[in-house]
Amino acid sequence: MTRAVASADVAVVGCGIAGLATAERLARDGLTVVMADPAGIAGGATGASGGLVRALDLAGRYGDRAAESLDVYLRRGPGGQWPAVREDGSLTLFGAGDLRAAHEAGGRLRAAGHAVELLTAADVAARFPALSPAGVLGGVLEPRAGWLPAREVAAALVRDAGSRLVVLRARATRLLTRAGRVTGVATSAGDVTAGAVLLAAGAGSVPLAAQVGVDLPLCTRSVGYCLFAPDDTVALTGLPTVVDATTGAWLRRWDDGVLLAGVASKETDVPARVAQHVTDAERDRVHDVVRRLCPALGRARFTGGVTAYDAMFTDGPGAVAAWPGAPGLVTAVGWNGGGFKLAPAVGAEAAALLKEAMA
Numbered sequence: 001m002t003r004a005v006a007s008a009d010v011a012v013v014g015c016g017i018a019g020l021a022t023a024e025r026l027a028r029d030g031l032t033v034v035m036a037d038p039a040g041i042a043g044g045a046t047g048a049s050g051g052l053v054r055a056l057d058l059a060g061r062y063g064d065r066a067a068e069s070l071d072v073y074l075r076r077g078p079g080g081q082w083p084a085v086r087e088d089g090s091l092t093l094f095g096a097g098d099l100r101a102a103h104e105a106g107g108r109l110r111a112a113g114h115a116v117e118l119l120t121a122a123d124v125a126a127r128f129p130a131l132s133p134a135g136v137l138g139g140v141l142e143p144r145a146g147w148l149p150a151r152e153v154a155a156a157l158v159r160d161a162g163s164r165l166v167v168l169r170a171r172a173t174r175l176l177t178r179a180g181r182v183t184g185v186a187t188s189a190g191d192v193t194a195g196a197v198l199l200a201a202g203a204g205s206v207p208l209a210a211q212v213g214v215d216l217p218l219c220t221r222s223v224g225y226c227l228f229a230p231d232d233t234v235a236l237t238g239l240p241t242v243v244d245a246t247t248g249a250w251l252r253r254w255d256d257g258v259l260l261a262g263v264a265s266k267e268t269d270v271p272a273r274v275a276q277h278v279t280d281a282e283r284d285r286v287h288d289v290v291r292r293l294c295p296a297l298g299r300a301r302f303t304g305g306v307t308a309y310d311a312m313f314t315d316g317p318g319a320v321a322a323w324p325g326a327p328g329l330v331t332a333v334g335w336n337g338g339g340f341k342l343a344p345a346v347g348a349e350a351a352a353l354l355k356e357a358m359a
Contacts, residue, residue, distance in 0.1 A: 008034040011194035014201030016046040020157040021347025027161035042154035048308035054090035054145035061317040065345035072344035082156040089240030090145035117141040182328035195358035202311035212326040224307040225262035228300035233257030278305035312336035
């Protein structure tokens with residue numbers, strides 16, 4: 001499926017989940033797409049994603065995108081062929097400062113037809129004995145949320161796009177322009193001309209956008225996870241996917257009683273690469289936080305981990321945008337580790353802007 005091409009309706013730089021969701025939507029609407037990424041399909045941050053999906057956006061940064069995307073994931077995509085959501089449930093823990101936001105977000109989700117329960121800390125401890133919600137005021141439980149295998153979802157998007165999608169395992173080197181309009185992408189495999197171009201390559205989008213006068217104030221941020229095998233796997237029975245907004249910790253069940261766990265990092269400007277290991281210091285940092293949330297992890301055996309990256313705006317949340325000063329260009333970047341749960345909605349939004357840019 002990977003070959004050099006001369007032209008397409010849309011060129012997409014970046015084969016992560018946002019770019020793939022956009023390409024699938026465009027192909028479904030009858031447009032041809034060429035994607036370029038030296039790492040191939042889901043070879044970067046998407047392939048290292050924990051795949052958490054939920055409707056709740058406690059911080060309120062992304063409108064209805066998370067809820068809309070969960071609906072798509074639960075339907076297994078437009079054709080019903082995507083992997084099924086592992087409906088372990090999603091529990092978002094919050095502190096006193098987020099009480100109002102939790103109530104308001106829960107109310108909006110219920111009004112939109114999503115199953116949501118607002119729990120006290122005592123409710124959390126009673127429902128999920130494996131958790132010790134110290135310092136937590138309560139939690140928002142979404143019974144139909146959970147997680148998805150990120151690479152399998154990426155492969156399903158490629159399958160759904162079919163022959164209208166061509167993937168180049170190539171590096172984008174510059175944007176092509178003519179008469180002030182973005183008309184394609186030069187890659188290490190050759191030029192791709194297009195009616196519009198999407199930059200969805202995270203921090204890799206920055207130098208390309210700068211070539212046409214578009215400033216994307218992005219930086220990389222360290223993300224990753226560890227795998228822990230607790231001695232007492234029975235205690236983890238029924239454990240949902242957990243996101244602790246008070247500490248930045250998150251965890252979900254893996255296979256054979258193993259838990260995947262991470263803690264949000266403040267380390268920025270890291271290399272844009274994925275490594276199939278974590279440092280001892282990162283292992284200890286994650287373990288110190290998650291063992292307090294889930295005491296069964298106190299003596300858990302560390303079995304591996306992944307060190308990766310994502311891109312974040314230095315001045316706000318991720319965004320999909322068209323650029324009047326660079327007609328033909330659309331960007332979809334800056335999701336700061338949350339791109340997977342937002343991808344179907346982001347893809348629909350980006351596809352709409354690209355079709356407008358082609359008009």
